[in-house]
Amino acid sequence: MMTSPDIPLRTHCPLCGPAPSGLLWEDAQLRVIRVDDSPFPGYIRVIWRSHAAEMTDLSPAERDHLMRAVYRVEALQRQMLQPDKINLASLGNQVPHLHWHLIPRWRADPCFPDAIWAPGHHDPVRQAAWQQQAQDLSARVPALHDAIATTLKGT
Ligand SMILES: [Zn+2]
Numbered sequence: 001m002m003t004s005p006d007i008p009l010r011t012h013c014p015l016c017g018p019a020p021s022g023l024l025w026e027d028a029q030l031r032v033i034r035v036d037d038s039p040f041p042g043y044i045r046v047i048w049r050s051h052a053a054e055m056t057d058l059s060p061a062e063r064d065h066l067m068r069a070v071y072r073v074e075a076l077q078r079q080m081l082q083p084d085k086i087n088l089a090s091l092g093n094q095v096p097h098l099h100w101h102l103i104p105r106w107r108a109d110p111c112f113p114d115a116i117w118a119p120g121h122h123d124p125v126r127q128a129a130w131q132q133q134a135q136d137l138s139a140r141v142p143a144l145h146d147a148i149a150t151t152l153k154g155t
Contacts, residue, residue: 013051013095013096013097014095015047015051015095015097015099016051016097019031019033020033021036022034022035022036024044024145024148024149024152025148025149025152025153026049028049029048029049029050029062029065029066030046030047030048030049030065030066030069031046031047031049032044032045032046032047032069032073032148032152033045033046033047034141034145038116039109039110039134040103040104040105040109040116041081041104041134041137041138041140041141042077042080042081042083042103042104042137042140042141042144043101043102043103043104044073044077044101044102044148045099045100045101045102046066046069046070046073046099046100046102047097047098047099047100048062048066048097048098048099051097052097052098053092053096053097053098054092054098055090055098057098058098066098066100069152070088070100070102072148072151072152073102073148073152074086074088074102076144076147076148076151077102077104077144078104079147080140080143080144080147081104081137081140081141081144083104083105083106084105084106084107084112085104085105086102086103086104086105087101087102087103087104087105087115087116088100088101088102088103089101089103089115103116104137106130106133106137108126108129108130108133109130109134110127110130
């Protein structure tokens, strides 16, 4: 594996070290984390465990392992929450340690069709509709988390 030339960053990296809260599953190479502090139901992060910044810092086999986990989680999000779209994002501008955001999206959600990091819409009718939908979806999220843990354990 190539290493990124950012040793000073590594020492302060929040993704190096012990598992963050919300751990659903881990193996020697990656962790699957539920994101609880988000208004987007079913939001999951897949975090590579060693400190690497870019996908091409990984060997081809490591990349495949990471993306297989991402695709398994995506498939379960689609199956269990029926979103209008899945957003896969690997940014790492703030924390240059490989992690994928897997974000189910709905046409009524606060930012659609923009990225979830965009300023939200402030249409009260839309907000009210989303409140109800988000509540219904949130009730289904624990089953998604169970399915992720169970499915990945079997791989
Ligand atoms: Zn790191």
